[in-house]
Amino acid sequence: MAEMRMRDALREAMREEMLRDPDIFLMGEDIGAYGGSYAVTKGLLEEFGEERVRDTPIAESGIVGAGIGAAMGGMHPMVEMMTINFSFLALDQIVNSAAKLHHMSNGQISVPLVIRMASGGGSQLAATHSHSLEGLYAHFPGLKVVCPSNPADAKGLLKRAFRDQNTVIFIEHTANYSVKGEVPDDPDFLVEFGQANILREGSDVTIVGYSGSVHQAMRAATMLQEQEDLSAEVIDLRTLRPLDMETVINSVKKTNRCVIVEDDWKFGGFAGELSAQVMEQAFDYLDAPVARVSCKDVPLPYNRNLEFAALPSEEDVVEAVLAML
Amino acid sequence: MAEMRMRDALREAMREEMLRDPDIFLMGEDIGAYGGSYAVTKGLLEEFGEERVRDTPIAESGIVGAGIGAAMGGMHPMVEMMTINFSFLALDQIVNSAAKLHHMSNGQISVPLVIRMASGGGSQLAATHSHSLEGLYAHFPGLKVVCPSNPADAKGLLKRAFRDQNTVIFIEHTANYSVKGEVPDDPDFLVEFGQANILREGSDVTIVGYSGSVHQAMRAATMLQEQEDLSAEVIDLRTLRPLDMETVINSVKKTNRCVIVEDDWKFGGFAGELSAQVMEQAFDYLDAPVARVSCKDVPLPYNRNLEFAALPSEEDVVEAVLAML
Amino acid sequence: MKSPTTAGAKPEQELGAEQLGMFLYQMMLMRRFEEKAGEMYTRGKVRGFLHLYTGQEACAVGAINALEEQDKVVTHYRDHGHALARGVDPNRIMAELFGRQDGVSGGRGGSMHLYDVEKGFLGGYAIVTAHLPLAVGLGLASQMKKQNAVIMCVFGDGSVGEGEFHEALNLSVLWKTPVVFFCENNLYGMGVPFHESLSTEIPKLAAAYNMPAVSVDGMDVLAVHRATRIAVDHCRAGNGPYFVEAMTYRYRGHSMADPELYRLKDEIEQYRKRDAIEKLKAYMAERGDLDEAKLAELGERVEHVVEQAVDFAEQSPNPPISTLMDHLYKETAGG
Amino acid sequence: MKSPTTAGAKPEQELGAEQLGMFLYQMMLMRRFEEKAGEMYTRGKVRGFLHLYTGQEACAVGAINALEEQDKVVTHYRDHGHALARGVDPNRIMAELFGRQDGVSGGRGGSMHLYDVEKGFLGGYAIVTAHLPLAVGLGLASQMKKQNAVIMCVFGDGSVGEGEFHEALNLSVLWKTPVVFFCENNLYGMGVPFHESLSTEIPKLAAAYNMPAVSVDGMDVLAVHRATRIAVDHCRAGNGPYFVEAMTYRYRGHSMADPELYRLKDEIEQYRKRDAIEKLKAYMAERGDLDEAKLAELGERVEHVVEQAVDFAEQSPNPPISTLMDHLYKETAGG
Numbered sequence A, B: 001m002a003e004m005r006m007r008d009a010l011r012e013a014m015r016e017e018m019l020r021d022p023d024i025f026l027m028g029e030d031i032g033a034y035g036g037s038y039a040v041t042k043g044l045l046e047e048f049g050e051e052r053v054r055d056t057p058i059a060e061s062g063i064v065g066a067g068i069g070a071a072m073g074g075m076h077p078m079v080e081m082m083t084i085n086f087s088f089l090a091l092d093q094i095v096n097s098a099a100k101l102h103h104m105s106n107g108q109i110s111v112p113l114v115i116r117m118a119s120g121g122g123s124q125l126a127a128t129h130s131h132s133l134e135g136l137y138a139h140f141p142g143l144k145v146v147c148p149s150n151p152a153d154a155k156g157l158l159k160r161a162f163r164d165q166n167t168v169i170f171i172e173h174t175a176n177y178s179v180k181g182e183v184p185d186d187p188d189f190l191v192e193f194g195q196a197n198i199l200r201e202g203s204d205v206t207i208v209g210y211s212g213s214v215h216q217a218m219r220a221a222t223m224l225q226e227q228e229d230l231s232a233e234v235i236d237l238r239t240l241r242p243l244d245m246e247t248v249i250n251s252v253k254k255t256n257r258c259v260i261v262e263d264d265w266k267f268g269g270f271a272g273e274l275s276a277q278v279m280e281q282a283f284d285y286l287d288a289p290v291a292r293v294s295c296k297d298v299p300l301p302y303n304r305n306l307e308f309a310a311l312p313s314e315e316d317v318v319e320a321v322l323a324m325l
Numbered sequence C, D: 001m002k003s004p005t006t007a008g009a010k011p012e013q014e015l016g017a018e019q020l021g022m023f024l025y026q027m028m029l030m031r032r033f034e035e036k037a038g039e040m041y042t043r044g045k046v047r048g049f050l051h052l053y054t055g056q057e058a059c060a061v062g063a064i065n066a067l068e069e070q071d072k073v074v075t076h077y078r079d080h081g082h083a084l085a086r087g088v089d090p091n092r093i094m095a096e097l098f099g100r101q102d103g104v105s106g107g108r109g110g111s112m113h114l115y116d117v118e119k120g121f122l123g124g125y126a127i128v129t130a131h132l133p134l135a136v137g138l139g140l141a142s143q144m145k146k147q148n149a150v151i152m153c154v155f156g157d158g159s160v161g162e163g164e165f166h167e168a169l170n171l172s173v174l175w176k177t178p179v180v181f182f183c184e185n186n187l188y189g190m191g192v193p194f195h196e197s198l199s200t201e202i203p204k205l206a207a208a209y210n211m212p213a214v215s216v217d218g219m220d221v222l223a224v225h226r227a228t229r230i231a232v233d234h235c236r237a238g239n240g241p242y243f244v245e246a247m248t249y250r251y252r253g254h255s256m257a258d259p260e261l262y263r264l265k266d267e268i269e270q271y272r273k274r275d276a277i278e279k280l281k282a283y284m285a286e287r288g289d290l291d292e293a294k295l296a297e298l299g300e301r302v303e304h305v306v307e308q309a310v311d312f313a314e315q316s317p318n319p320p321i322s323t324l325m326d327h328l329y330k331e332t333a334g335g
């Protein structure tokens, strides 16, 4: 165990996996000489050389496609999209090639590929650079979608991703990069996909989050405890596909109330899926409709006040909980 | 009034609008000499000439981008994506430019643009060519998303789209192209956005559909009437953004039960949004959880039996209704 | 020469009678196979989109026979010819067109998505140009794993307008991946003549990336073969990618649904006069490598293979509905 | 010459003292403006991503002053210089960097997304290469509406690897749209040297689309101006697009967050010796168009403008939260 930031835990995961498996290599825009735009890959070029740590042109579709091809050819690449905002340009490759080739080829082809990308708003990067679209990726069968909220999960999940034979979309909230935590150093430490994490036990309401929104959920739980003497159970989904609804449903059966927090826009967001599933599977247990606390349905503005007004906050979560009592 | 197929109604809408407004022009892959891959634009090149009906290279991002630029420059283009499957390649332009420029420029720039695309499965086109992703587009603030189910709506909505100052994603289910119906010939016949259509009144259950799934909904309603003596109200949403929830909620308050039918994959689909909203707004009226009848979460296979097993059917809708009684 | 493959042969080397016979057989097979596939489509046995290869046979035969066993092929949706040239079982191709369980893709892929990994046939791709970056990646894997495999990447003239064309060519030269970019320029992308969708000549553009690029007569199997052998050798020697444009023509519509409003029957007739199969026959006859008897025998063989393919396809069952969710994810060892 | 614009002038024509003075003023303004913006970033007044233009001033000044009033500019996220050259109010640019209500984008866009439609400044675009197809469309609109406007489309060397580069150039030539593709090659796309991300030379690639393409010294405002005037005239005359590569250098990191691990301070020093502002000063002095007094006066003016911009920005209020949902959709007349 060592304490480290999430960006370092991610780097450790890649390092260890590269040492374990010679088929793993990394490519992406500015992951080499620049050190990665969020310094996640810093030092890896020096350690592993240009063959295994490849700076690429700015060509998202091309490099994801090359990653898919290399995976089909027996390698296990990691392609970094720098940020989720640029991954739109590679979406066709992700959705039509990576996600479907195994099924369409009747199991002949597989695409063991990790696609990492930073996501999230809150840094005043304005509308084109502040997307939270974990749910968009989770919609496509054939993909796995992972979104850690802390350093240990980040390491264990990323290592697990490199041991998967499928394409894993690995989404890192920029607000989490500097979050610190204890991280196991066992080289075989893995966090399995599809296992939500109960971060805090409680009995009055279930608050569900993932990636960045876990932190609003936790802060809201503290506020509820301190200010209202309410006990909130907080669940971190960790992966959206596969999705561990069992943990959520069991919790809701206990608390009879559920709030979902996500950074993405509300309308058509993943919270809708979660909300619908909670209703479908725990209808008779619900004392109030499941609530969604999400981003306002507007492109995120640069101005700090506007941006914060748009993004979901812990106060919004508390308000949603109080409204359902 | 004249009876015509949906493809002809769409063509009529474009013709009339082009005659009305000289700023309107069309571009897309094979919309000219080929006549459009679904024959929607057939004859327009001959009538309006190469300047206003432009065959383009196969370059989805480029042509949507050019459409956006032309719209910024004062024209009102229609760009055809041929099918929704290829629109992934243009998604960045749609999401980051078309949807956001008005807001990001503080209202200085507007993008009056219509993007038409065919969608849907059921024609054995296999996994890469069978997407139903109306909901994906509806997720992005700044866009309007229209998906007609019949010729009259198709005409009125498309004409309305050409009178909008924003980008309208206009999605046509391939299964609807040959559907016939009466279509008004008033050149100012418009169908407003955000007004759902009650296709059939009923009192026992509300069935909500849009685009292709309206037909399963209607057939299921007939089956329910004939086989179970149940009276289903069927609502065609017509546009997903803006969305007319009022009509849906009023109906559910009357029927106390709701089934949503959509061609898209269930997990993370738009039905989740609808389901969540029904719960949020009509929780106390619901006698059973809202049900979703959607596509199985798998890339659509070519084989007819498998494809039909994956797609939602009227039988599935009937089953869902019976299960909630 | 024993093996039917001509790979590794010096470009200037003459092809033997056996090779020529094999080429002719493959071309005739493709021609007949496609006629049958079209017929089966009309009879409702084949559904979805069906793109026939008729007229372009010299391209697949010339190019794909330049490969060795470890090499790989990726192509677009007009893929039957390439699969046949690569030795994929005609029975299993036809079964795939029928959507049956014994199809090369288990009935899941259909005409546009044929895969036979054992044969190094890594697929038909139905999103125009999407497989070009994949080819670069396959080349990279070959390079990194020192497999000495060359990737034959086949696509149409319409493909050249897409952004991924540019991204793939650039990446491939930068990384020196062993990819033959083989463009079958049949003059049209659906209904649009290529010079209306591209502002330049294709090899000129390819050459601008600092990649060797040539244009050959795609109605001449020997010319295609000669050019692609040079290309394959270049790639195998570690010199990076190579671009070949083959000028060809499709006799049939873009797909079975094409009303062909954009071209005159006359044009088709002109090209039929330059038919690649007839050309090869004449050449072989002149060399004394083909007589009536041999030709008849080839014709019968082809007929037999195609009939058998239809029988095989008819008899193969539909995949059971219980298999719908199969192969959604590959199981992960220990996970 | 009366008007400060030199557009329409014959390329070989010499620039007058007034023009040169205006160029120098603009370049000095950009330099100072960026220094101040950087300072404001360090002080937390400016947030998000901030990309400074320092070192590249000759590009914006040379190119954008070749335009006429009806012309339009689109550029990338490193856009302050282009906005200033186009005459966008420095107060409102600084206010935008501060995220304030009086910013050119009302505080919604920030540094990367400046817009001033009245000035024909149609934006900074933060998705690399996304504005190239937009420029083609703007050119098309100009053409179809017979507005005689030329579109100046500015982008970086890193932009060239994207597929949209290819799609836009091809479309532009096919449709003969009046677009000057102006590539500011500052040798790096973030930390990657351009020759490691592109397999060829940029003008060579551009020329392959059958578009005139030149490369000029981007550290020489007169060279840039000369080349872009030719380009603009070419476009305006209806001859289709024109490509200009300006070889330049950014003195600062890619953005304020750049640790600059990928280049040596030495390299920066080499380029500073070729500084475009110093070069113009020397040229003007030699011609007798600049003396100490004039220079001092220019310096003061610049200082004043920049200070005033900061004051203006400081005093401008934040946009009220009640405006959050404004401008999501444009109201449709009668709908």
Ligand SMILES: Cc1ncc(C[n+]2csc(CCOP(=O)(O)OP(=O)(O)O)c2C)c(N)n1
Pocket (backbone or CB within 6 Å): B029, B058, B060, B082, B086, B089, C078, C126, C127, C128, C129, C155, C156, C157, C158, C159, C160, C186, C188, C189, C190, C254
């Ligand atoms: C990205 C994408 N856009 C559009 C299409 C529709 N489409 C299928 S084939 C085709 C024409 C391709 O022409 P070409 O590359 O010349 O190949 P050919 O059919 O002539 O063999 C088009 C536009 C597609 N499949 N994918």
Ligand SMILES: Cc1ncc(C[n+]2csc(CCOP(=O)(O)OP(=O)(O)O)c2C)c(N)n1
Pocket (backbone or CB within 6 Å): A029, A058, A060, A082, A086, A089, D078, D126, D127, D128, D129, D155, D156, D157, D158, D159, D160, D186, D188, D189, D190, D254
């Ligand atoms: C599509 C996309 N990919 C990646 C990025 C991240 N990014 C921003 S600027 C940049 C480098 C661009 O370099 P260049 O075009 O040379 O312009 P310069 O910054 O040198 O002016 C990158 C990779 C982006 N904004 N958009």
Ligand SMILES: [Mg+2]
Pocket (backbone or CB within 6 Å): C156, C157, C158, C184, C185, C186, C187, C188, C189, C190
């Ligand atoms: Mg073609």
Ligand SMILES: [Mg+2]
Pocket (backbone or CB within 6 Å): D156, D157, D158, D184, D185, D186, D187, D188, D189, D190
């Ligand atoms: Mg650069």
